[in-house]
Amino acid sequence: MRNMSDIIEQYLKELLAASDGEVVEIKRAFIAEKFDCVPSQLNYVIKTRFTNEHGYMVESKRGGGGYIRITKVETHSKSEYLAHLKNLIGPALSQQNAQHIVQSMFENDVITLKEGKIINAALDRESLMIELPFRDQLRAKILLSIIDVILYTEE
Amino acid sequence: MRNMSDIIEQYLKELLAASDGEVVEIKRAFIAEKFDCVPSQLNYVIKTRFTNEHGYMVESKRGGGGYIRITKVETHSKSEYLAHLKNLIGPALSQQNAQHIVQSMFENDVITLKEGKIINAALDRESLMIELPFRDQLRAKILLSIIDVILYTEE
DNA sequence: TATACTTTAGTCAAAGAAGGTCAAAAGAGG
DNA sequence: CCTCTTTTGACCTTCTTTGACTAAAGTATA
Numbered sequence: 481m482r483n484m485s486d487i488i489e490q491y492l493k494e495l496l497a498a499s500d501g502e503v504v505e506i507k508r509a510f511i512a513e514k515f516d517c518v519p520s521q522l523n524y525v526i527k528t529r530f531t532n533e534h535g536y537m538v539e540s541k542r543g544g545g546g547y548i549r550i551t552k553v554e555t556h557s558k559s560e561y562l563a564h565l566k567n568l569i570g571p572a573l574s575q576q577n578a579q580h581i582v583q584s585m586f587e588n589d590v591i592t593l594k595e596g597k598i599i600n601a602a603l604d605r606e607s608l609m610i611e612l613p614f615r616d617q618l619r620a621k622i623l624l625s626i627i628d629v630i631l632y633t634e635e
Numbered sequence: 636m637r638n639m640s641d642i643i644e645q646y647l648k649e650l651l652a653a654s655d656g657e658v659v660e661i662k663r664a665f666i667a668e669k670f671d672c673v674p675s676q677l678n679y680v681i682k683t684r685f686t687n688e689h690g691y692m693v694e695s696k697r698g699g700g701g702y703i704r705i706t707k708v709e710t711h712s713k714s715e716y717l718a719h720l721k722n723l724i725g726p727a728l729s730q731q732n733a734q735h736i737v738q739s740m741f742e743n744d745v746i747t748l749k750e751g752k753i754i755n756a757a758l759d760r761e762s763l764m765i766e767l768p769f770r771d772q773l774r775a776k777i778l779l780s781i782i783d784v785i786l787y788t789e790e
Numbered sequence: 791t792a793t794a795c796t797t798t799a800g801t802c803a804a805a806g807a808a809g810g811t812c813a814a815a816a817g818a819g820g
Numbered sequence: 821c822c823t824c825t826t827t828t829g830a831c832c833t834t835c836t837t838t839g840a841c842t843a844a845a846g847t848a849t850a
Contacts (some may be wrong), residue, residue: 528825543834614765679837698844700798806835806836
């Protein structure tokens with residue numbers, strides 16, 4: 481294989497395959513040591529090869545006992561639909577349109593009624609007490625990250 | 636488990652689970668001895684993992700026969716518990732405290748894992764791209780309306 | 791009872807231990 | 821050459837551990 485990043489990618493994927501639950505937890509410094517590279521190279525590998533879009537979820541903790549945890553998530557069949565919704569949203573989103581989208585997600589069985597209500601509450605102009613046009617931008621941001629969560633959360 | 640603080644947290648939670656009334660009373664120095672750490676580490680563990688936001692109450696006494704008593708806050712009824720959380724939130728809310736509250740709601744079966752992730756996404760500082768201190772105020776507002784929704788939504 | 795001593799627990803800040811970010815330098819391919 | 825990807829390292833942020841100092845409560849004593 482050509483370069484260090486590819487080798488590390490391969491290695492991490494092997495670890496994932498070996499682990500039963502499709503989850504692997506590493507010490508950044510330890511892996512860096514093992515492959516004789518700088519620790520931040522791990523961040524590069526993760527950022528370019530283990531993103532949400534690639535079907536992985538990454539969590540980490542700093543400080544004593546810190547770690548990086550990579551989880552493979554099988555993105556369910558709704559992914560095209562949700563990607564489509566993300567496209568619709570763009571940089572700003574009115575409350576009305578937001579409600580339409582939430583309604584659509586509910587009807588398409590991507591969220592439950594309660595989840596829909598929670599999302600609507602988070603996107604309500606009462607909660608988002610800032611001026612237009614920032615409010616609509618903020619609403620878009622929030623809904624986009626919520627959709628990402630839905631995309632990469634197994635039921 | 637990774638570090639001393641996590642181990643002690645785990646230990647205390649086991650004690651709590653074992654105790655009938657969800658109350659546990661410890662001798663700080665004794666626990667420190669048991670885990671071979673300095674006594675003040677117990678204070679750190681308590682301050683970071685057994686706060687009100689986490690759903691615990693802590694009392695203590697110094698001097699001879701001193702103790703630290705940790706009580707898991709009784710979630711009498713769902714509505715009382717949620718009212719209690721709303722009290723904790725106040726006019727502004729850090730991301731950390733927000734996560735503690737979401738964690739507590741999950742542990743108290745008020746929300747599901749997915750709902751928790753959705754809420755966290757909505758409250759994340761990445762989504763809430765405005766400056767402090769407004770961001771913390773906004774986060775408080777959003778979580779308050781979400782809690783209201785949970786309060787008034789039948790499962 | 792007032793005072794001194796002992797036994798606990800609390801506070802706080804410094805040091806230590808991870809991981810994160812970002813941009814410059816280096817390399818690879820077209 | 822030009823562009824895109826990879827490598828590197830300086831600097832940053834977060835979380836944990838440690839210990840010196842402080843505060844409070846009980847106990848013995850004048």
